[in-house]
Amino acid sequence: MKALKIVLWSVLALIVLAVAGMMLFAYKVTHGFPVSYETEVPAISFPAGKPAVLLFSKTTGYRHDESIEAGKAAFADLAKKNNWFLYSSEEGGVFNAAQLAKFDVVIFNSCTGRLLNDEQQHALENYVKQGGTWLGIHGAGDNSHQWAWYAQNLAGAGFSHHPIEKHLQEATVTLNPVPDSAVVPGLPQTWQQTDEWYVFFDNPRSHGAHVIWSIDGEKINPSGNILFVKDKNFGMGKDHPVAWYRTVDKGRAFYTSIGHDASAWKQAPFIKLLENEVKWAVKK
Template sequence: MKKALKIILWSVLAIAVLLVGAAMLFSYKVTHGFPVSYETDVPAISFPEGKTKVLLFSKSTGFRHGESIEAGKKAFADMAAKNNWFLYDTEDGGVFNAEQLAKFDVVVFNNCTGRLLNDEQQNALAAYVKNGGNWIGIHGAGDNSHQWPWYEQNLIGANFSHHPIEAHLQEATVTLNDAPDTLVENALPQTWQHTDEWYVFFDNPRKSGSHVIYNIDGTKINPNGNIMFVKDKNFGMGKDHPVAWYRNVEKGHAYYTSIGHDATAWAQAPFLNLLQNEVECSAKKN
């Protein structure tokens, strides 16, 4: 009996060690990246005249928000049909070349996570934005998995820390701010209720010159991101917790929202109107 009990206890301990090791490996890979392949073939694209041209990029090599990505693809297809946009929907990085990027009014990162582009493609995207291009990032596009400091400093403008774990998804009141570009705020409600995975950043993006469009009251959510051996993620951003903002990047512009963890966001009219406004702003600036 004692021998059987020892075997059971050692088996339980071994399973626990394996689970902890697997969780730590997964956490490391989310931050530092999974094995990546880069697509380098330049696609054949026929660009129509007289339409706003949108590149919707949904590749992920880190955590994949599959449900939200698919909902986002459908939502952008619907917006494109409604507004007569040309939408190029892809998960292939070959389109990130100087010649083709220059023809798009805006590039959208639809929950893109992990290392996505090779060095040449990253340089092409950076040059596109700095020379007057526009970029929109949604939710996972703002986590710390991209292994590209320029991207984090310039397109996001804030360093991601964590998201809540104890209360993974939480309802909050999303409140509109006054932004210099009123077109961004066109037809947006002053407040709306939404449940999401509220990303916590080390610094408020206002500090890096970003213009906040929407924020929540960070004192009314539980921001605790501690899990297993992680014990230093029990802080939030305080009362002013931005969840959507935009910033100038030399001659170009970057828009980011941490909203959009799952498909429920894409059923929210304010969220869809926000993204539509950002695309329209991008077309106006070009």
């Protein structure tokens, strides 16, 4: 009997520790892990006559490692195909006014967590406000960045959760009419994608965004409830945007929640959209 009590108490202790660990991890994902900021300005040789693309892949929150690496490879291929100069980095020192001004577009490749110090954040804000282009992919739109201006202006919608009960789900991605036809050439009217469909508190349309792609949110299970979290069982309804763009002063911000894992980077429509968006920034 004594041995049984010891076993039961040991099991209970392990359960408590596991739950506490999961709660701590969830807190850190939302509020950030310990962060260090890179302040050394890198030496970059910008080749004459080539559009310049900054691919930033730093994370201090959850890291979508396979997707990030697949994204690096995909953009390297696109740069070669289109004769872009691609500067890939996970060091925040490049976020200074002088160097940012030389880039046609800044891409956040599933960047999560607090990434830049106050001065670097200010440099990115000014870059976009003065006519620069920002492109965010998947994790770049979550709620881990601790930067109100970023969430309101770049992501353009407040992140709530992603499905837990059915983590990855297949959905039909549908093309929407948008004012700028330059971002849609080569995109099919519909295509199938299995992904982690982010749920946002508000529809980006309500903040002036033009939705490029959407899914039918009534055909997925959006519940993000887990353990003691019981208020994340809602979705975005039938109109569930998954890719959009919006004007930010003189600049533009593109975002897509697609791209949780490496399989997305094998989807031709996904690659084509990203290519179109970079081409738009270059031609601008």
